[in-house]
Amino acid sequence: QSALTQPASVSGSPGQSITISCTGTSSDVGGYNYVSWYQQHPGKAPKLMIYEVSNRPSGVSNRFSGSKSGNTASLTISGLQAEDEADYYCSSYTSSSTWVFGGGTKLTVL
Amino acid sequence: QVQLQESGPGLVKPSQTLSLTCTVSGGSISSGGYYWSWIRQHPGKGLEWIGYIYYSGSTYYNPSLKSRVTISVDTSKNQFSLKLSSVTAADTAVYYCASYRLDAFDIWGQGTMVTVSS
Numbered sequence: 001q002s003a004l005t006q007p008a009s010v011s012g013s014p015g016q017s018i019t020i021s022c023t024g025t026s027s028d029v030g031g032y033n034y035v036s037w038y039q040q041h042p043g044k045a046p047k048l049m050i051y052e053v054s055n056r057p058s059g060v061s062n063r064f065s066g067s068k069s070g071n072t073a074s075l076t077i078s079g080l081q082a083e084d085e086a087d088y089y090c091s092s093y094t095s096s097s098t099w100v101f102g103g104g105t106k107l108t109v110l
Numbered sequence: 111q112v113q114l115q116e117s118g119p120g121l122v123k124p125s126q127t128l129s130l131t132c133t134v135s136g137g138s139i140s141s142g143g144y145y146w147s148w149i150r151q152h153p154g155k156g157l158e159w160i161g162y163i164y165y166s167g168s169t170y171y172n173p174s175l176k177s178r179v180t181i182s183v184d185t186s187k188n189q190f191s192l193k194l195s196s197v198t199a200a201d202t203a204v205y206y207c208a209s210y211r212l213d214a215f216d217i218w219g220q221g222t223m224v225t226v227s228s
Contacts, residue, residue, distance in 0.1 A: 036215070038157075051216070052214070
C-alpha cells in the first residue's frame with residue numbers, strides 16, 4: 001500500500017485560511033468516507049482533528065474543517081493562529097482492510 | 111477519559127524481537143467499539159500503521175509487516191501488546207499505541223522510542 005500524497009509544506013499568516021490536500025486512489029480515499037486528519041506538534045503524539053472526512057471530535061476548534069472530492073481529501077484551517085503551526089497527517093481506510101497515512105505536511109504560520 | 115501508556119525496552123539488538131505493552135487506564139479494554147492499535151513513526155518521517163486488535167482477539171495487520179508482527183490482548187491486565195520479530199535498523203522508530211474508534215485513531219499514548227542497535 002502506498003502512502004497518501006500530501007504537500008510537504010504549506011504556510012499562511014495569522015488570520016488567513018489554508019488548505020492541505022491528501023490524494024489517494026479509489027481503493028482508499030475515493031472509496032470510503034473514513035478519512036481522518038491528525039495534528040502533531042514536535043515531540044508530541046498525534047491528535048485527532050477530523051474523522052469520517054468532515055466530523056470534528058469534541059473539543060476541536062471549529063476553525064478546522066474537512067472535505068473530500070473524488071480521490072482527494074482536504075483539511076482547511078481558517079483564522080490561522082500561531083498554535084496551529086504543526087505537522088498534519090491524513091489517513092484513510094483501504095480496500096485491503098488496512099489503514100494508510102499521508103506523508104505529512106508541515107504548516108508554518110508566518 | 112481513556113488514557114494509554116506504552117512501556118518496553120528502548121534498545122533492541124538486531125535479529126531479536128521487539129516487545130512493547132500498552133496499558134489502558136480510565137476504561138475497560140473489553141469495551142465494545144474499540145480496536146487497540148499500534149502505529150510507528152520513523153525518525154523525522156511520517157506515520158505507519160502496524161495493526162490492531164479487538165478485545166475478542168481478532169487482528170488486522172499491515173501486509174508489509176504481517177510476517178513479523180503479533181498483537182495480543184490481556185483483558186485481565188487491561189493491556190495489549192506488540193511483538194515484532196527479526197528487527198533491523200529499519201525498525202528504529204517511535205512506537206505509539208492508540209485506540210481506534212469513530213473510524214479513526216482517537217486517543218494516543220505518548221509514544222516510546224525504540225532503537226535497534228548492537
